[in-house]
Amino acid sequence: MSKYILIIGACGQIGTELTLTLREKHGGEHIIASDIREGNDELMQSGPFEILDATNYDALEEVIAYYGISEVYLMAAMLSATAEKFPMRAWNLNMNTLFNVLNLAKDKKIEKIFWPSSIAVFGPNTPKEDTPQNTIMEPSTVYGISKQSGERWCEYYFNKFNVDVRSIRYPGLISWKTMPGGGTTDYAVEIYHKALTEGSYNCFLEEDTKLPMMFMDDAIRATLQIMEAPEENIKERSAYNLAAMSFTPKEMAENIKAVLPKFKITYEPDFRQEIANSWPSSIDDTTAQNDWGWNAEFDLKKTTQVMLENLKK
Numbered sequence: 001m002s003k004y005i006l007i008i009g010a011c012g013q014i015g016t017e018l019t020l021t022l023r024e025k026h027g028g029e030h031i032i033a034s035d036i037r038e039g040n041d042e043l044m045q046s047g048p049f050e051i052l053d054a055t056n057y058d059a060l061e062e063v064i065a066y067y068g069i070s071e072v073y074l075m076a077a078m079l080s081a082t083a084e085k086f087p088m089r090a091w092n093l094n095m096n097t098l099f100n101v102l103n104l105a106k107d108k109k110i111e112k113i114f115w116p117s118s119i120a121v122f123g124p125n126t127p128k129e130d131t132p133q134n135t136i137m138e139p140s141t142v143y144g145i146s147k148q149s150g151e152r153w154c155e156y157y158f159n160k161f162n163v164d165v166r167s168i169r170y171p172g173l174i175s176w177k178t179m180p181g182g183g184t185t186d187y188a189v190e191i192y193h194k195a196l197t198e199g200s201y202n203c204f205l206e207e208d209t210k211l212p213m214m215f216m217d218d219a220i221r222a223t224l225q226i227m228e229a230p231e232e233n234i235k236e237r238s239a240y241n242l243a244a245m246s247f248t249p250k251e252m253a254e255n256i257k258a259v260l261p262k263f264k265i266t267y268e269p270d271f272r273q274e275i276a277n278s279w280p281s282s283i284d285d286t287t288a289q290n291d292w293g294w295n296a297e298f299d300l301k302k303t304t305q306v307m308l309e310n311l312k313k
């Protein structure tokens with residue numbers, strides 16, 4: 001393979017595992033990791049790395065020209081919980097980085113873009129169960145507003161300028177290699193760490209808050225699958241619904257208790273409860289299944305097993 005791929009925000013929760021998987025597949029030298037901070041040892045030592053602020057168009061263009069990049073995965077963003085604290089910074093980061101990458105593709109400096117959307121594009125008026133691909137959206141968070149706007153711009157750049165941009169509405173992601181970066185579903189990672197280190201967890205969401213979630217391996221597989229699908233199969237140029245499992249903190253705690261019987265959970269909801277209340281409980285991803293063959297492999301039981309096994313090491 002001769003193409004070179006740039007990952008922006010490569011040191012985050014998704015970027016780290018995405019970079020490592022792409023490097024394993026295509027060879028380390030072909031996958032350029034970039035971020036405004038350094039990542040873990042495995043990431044830093046397995047291939048090229050650039051300190052790059054993706055809001056800086058000139059710096060981004062320079063890296064792309066230097067390495068002869070043809071594909072960009074834009075993983076830099078401010079996530080839901082942090083964005084509520086810094087609305088303008090979140091809007092500027094989430095939108096300007098996207099425009100920079102879209103404009104590079106419009107000007108034929110890159111050929112293909114992956115940009116992640118989120119279940120946060122949905123809002124309190126969206127049908128909560130089996131949320132369809134096309135439905136009422138009306139997001140009520142800064143993060144959700146930026147993701148929905150981003151989706152509209154992606155579709156616009158595809159329609160007007162034939163930019164090959166592909167996107168997924170990730171649910172909350174569960175992983176053990178990197179800690180999550182300030183989202184509303186972070187509890188579903190923290191809980192495993194605390195279960196092992198302290199035997200208990202104080203959850204920031206109420207016990208019956210059901211949210212769509214996915215194990216990281218599934219999310220990475222979906223990301224590669226949509227990027228490798230033939231262009232004509234990608235019929236949604238906003239973003240695809242994607243699902244694997246849905247559960248509440250209480251169900252998750254029961255699942256952990258099956259392995260660690262002494263585990264205890266308490267609940268102390270904070271401002272993130274309101275964000276979670278505005279999101280769907282479960283997602284209908286039939287369109288992704290039909291268009292590019294998506295199918296999840298990890299349920300909650302399998303996720304718990306893999307998380308606890310790896311975090312114990």
Ligand SMILES: NC(=O)c1ccc[n+]([C@@H]2O[C@H](COP(=O)([O-])OP(=O)(O)OC[C@H]3O[C@@H](n4cnc5c(N)ncnc54)[C@H](O)[C@@H]3O)[C@@H](O)[C@H]2O)c1
Nearest residue numbers: 009011012013014036053054076077116118170172173181
């Ligand atoms: N993790 C989830 O559960 C989840 C769910 C839905 C959507 N997403 C989306 O997936 C993408 C990646 O999420 P994540 O969880 O890996 O986030 P993260 O916060 O863990 O990582 C984001 C990375 O971007 C970097 N970054 C910040 N500003 C930057 C800049 N100006 N230039 C370059 N890099 C910059 C950060 O240093 C960080 O390493 C985001 O767009 C996010 O909205 C994530």
